[in-house]
Each structure stands twice: as C-alpha cells, then as structure tokens.
Amino acid sequence: MNVLAVDGHSQLKILITGAKGLVGRALVEHCSRSGDEVFAYDHNALDIADARATESVISARRPDAVINCAAWTDVDGCETSPEKAERVNALGPENLARASRNAGALLITISTDYVFDGQKEGFYTQRDQPRPISVYGRFKLEGERGAQEAHARTIVVRTGYIFGPGGKNFLSNVVTWAQRGQKLKAIRDYWGTPTYGGDLAVRLRELAVLDLPGIYHVVSSGDGASFETFSVEAFRLAGLNSDLLEVIDGDSLGRPAPRPRNSRLKCLLSEAVGLSPLPHWQDGLARFISHG
Numbered sequence: 268m269n270v271l272a273v274d275g276h277s278q279l280k281i282l283i284t285g286a287k288g289l290v291g292r293a294l295v296e297h298c299s300r301s302g303d304e305v306f307a308y309d310h311n312a313l314d315i316a317d318a319r320a321t322e323s324v325i326s327a328r329r330p331d332a333v334i335n336c337a338a339w340t341d342v343d344g345c346e347t348s349p350e351k352a353e354r355v356n357a358l359g360p361e362n363l364a365r366a367s368r369n370a371g372a373l374l375i376t377i378s379t380d381y382v383f384d385g386q387k388e389g390f391y392t393q394r395d396q397p398r399p400i401s402v403y404g405r406f407k408l409e410g411e412r413g414a415q416e417a418h419a420r421t422i423v424v425r426t427g428y429i430f431g432p433g434g435k436n437f438l439s440n441v442v443t444w445a446q447r448g449q450k451l452k453a454i455r456d457y458w459g460t461p462t463y464g465g466d467l468a469v470r471l472r473e474l475a476v477l478d479l480p481g482i483y484h485v486v487s488s489g490d491g492a493s494f495e496t497f498s499v500e501a502f503r504l505a506g507l508n509s510d511l512l513e514v515i516d517g518d519s520l521g522r523p524a525p526r527p528r529n530s531r532l533k534c535l536l537s538e539a540v541g542l543s544p545l546p547h548w549q550d551g552l553a554r555f556i557s558h559g
C-alpha cells in the first residue's frame with residue numbers, strides 16, 4: 268500500500284504550522300504522543316503568508332509531511348479585510364505547497380465547510396460544487412485549489428464547527444462562559460457537523476500515514492447540530508441550568524459575513540481508503556467537558 272509509514276505507530280517527521288491554534292495544539296500533542304519528530308511552528312515562528320520564510324523553514328527541516336493548521340479564522344474580520352484574508356488563507360497554503368513540493372514532503376492543508384453556500388438539504392460531499400458566500404470561504408477555496416495546483420501530493424481536509432481546548436469560538440467556550448454566569452445567545456437556524464479537535468488531530472495523522480492525495484471531509488459522526496442543539500447538550504453534560512441560554516435566529520446578530528445555513532459534511536472517500544468514522548460529536552463533547 269502507498270503509505271508514508273507501514274503502520275500508524277511508525278515515526279514520522281511532521282512539520283505543523285499554526286501550532287498554537289485549536290487544531291494545531293491538539294495535533295502537536297497527538298503526534299508527539301505517537302512518537303513522531305514534531306516541528307511545531309506557531310504564528311510568531313512562521314508566517315505562512317511569507318513565501319521566502321516558508322520555503323526556508325521547510326527546506327531546512329525536510330519533513331515527511333507538512334500539516335497546515337494556520338489560517339485567519341475570524342470570518343467577520345475576513346469580510347472587512349479581504350487583502351489579509353487572501354494573504355493568509357489563499358497564498359499561505361500555496362506557499363506551503365510549493366515549499367513542500369521542493370522538499371519532497373506531503374502537504375495536508377485544512378479547509379472549511381464554508382466553501383459551500385448552505386442551500387443544500389442534507390450533507391455536502393465531494394460531489395457538491397463549492398460556492399462560497401463569504402470572503403473567508405472564497406479565499407479558503409482559493410487556498411485549496413492553489414495548493415493542489417502547486418503540489419500534486421496535497422491532501423485537503425474540509426471540516427467545520429470544531430471545538431476543543433484552546434479554541435476561541437463559541438462551541439469551545441459555551442460551557443466556560445456559562446460557568447462564569449454569562450448569558451449566552453445560541454443560534455437555532457444554522458447547522459453544521461460539530462467536530463472534536465482531538466479526534467480531528469488523530470485523523471490528520473492517519474491521513475499523513477496513508478499519503479493518498481485528494482479532498483477529504485473530516486467531521487465527527489452524527490447527524491450534525493445547530494449551535495442551540497450543541498449548547499443544550501453541552502449544558503446537560505456539564506450539569507448547567509439551561510435558563511442561561513437564549514435561543515436566537517442567526518440573522519438577528521447582524522454579523523458582517525454571511526454564513527452557510529447548512530454546512531453539514533460527509534466524506535465519500537474515508538471509508539473507501541479504510542478509515543473508520545470518527546467518534547460521535549456528543550462523545551467528543553463529553554470527553555472535552557470531563558477532561559479538556
């Protein structure tokens with residue numbers, strides 16, 4: 268089989284960008300625990316928008332795989348500063364792809380469910396045509412395509428609604444904020460497939476071992492959830508009083524960037540290449556709440 272390592276326990280040389288973000292941290296932890304040689308670069312250590320710095324770091328380290336967890340994830344910020352969004356989210360992956368190709372490394376770059384327009388009922392698969400409706404989604408899609416064009420040995424991992432330790436987003440903080448007595452607004456009419464960062468990290472490494480280029484949709488199992496459904500489950504697991512939860516319509520927030528109303532993902536490839544489904548998001552949430 269065409270694999271970077273013969274089994275999941277073999278040691279890899281993995282270079283991780285965005286190493287201090289939600290997914291980056293989980294991945295550094297998982298790869299280190301798996302015995303890999305990990306080169307972890309946070310934003311300060313490597314700006315992926317800087318082509319020359321990217322080339323120099325990757326050519327010096329000569330990793331087996333580069334896993335890109337860096338992105339500008341402020342969806343509303345991207346809407347109002349498109350030049351920065353393009354530099355980081357479109358040119359960044361392309362820079363990494365070129366440098367990975369020159370160094371003979373596999374590239375895995377993370378993309379988003381926001382490449383879709385949200386009009387579909389049901390799950391988005393790789394057969395669905397992306398049609399981003401926000402600046403963030405548009406440049407993430409350009410990042411996917413730029414990376415694939417620059418380097419054939421690229422794996423694009425689309426995911427969404429991620430939660431886990433160190434996350435800055437609503438899903439990662441709903442319990443902590445409620446425990447501080449904060450009232451929370453939970454959106455009831457936007458749906459995605461919640462994904463536990465720890466489980467995503469395990470899958471990213473499995474994909475590095477497999478070394479089979481293509482686009483993968485990687486999300487926790489389950490039928491998906493709205494922010495309301497997710498919050499209600501988080502409150503239940505944490506033993507919190509749901510009076511703190513105010514249920515609202517997403518559009519009432521007047522956010523600068525439009526979001527897809529339904530961005531639930533399913534993968535056509537994972538099972539075919541021998542990967543089992545990730546644990547259910549409620550299982551991931553229970554683990555997150557009980558031990559971070």
Ligand SMILES: NC(=O)c1ccc[n+]([C@@H]2O[C@H](COP(=O)([O-])OP(=O)(O)OC[C@H]3O[C@@H](n4cnc5c(N)ncnc54)[C@H](OP(=O)(O)O)[C@@H]3O)[C@@H](O)[C@H]2O)c1
Nearest residue numbers: 285287288289290310314315337338340377379427428429
């Ligand atoms: N969170 C979600 O729900 C979600 C959903 C779909 C897809 N994704 C994708 O998943 C990936 C990981 O996101 P995440 O949730 O871990 O986000 P995150 O917590 O915001 O982490 C992203 C990291 O990238 C760093 N970064 C920003 N600009 C950079 C640059 N120019 N060069 C190097 N590093 C840079 C950030 O550092 P600073 O904070 O110091 O700038 C941050 O540590 C991203 O590709 C994101 O688009 C996330």
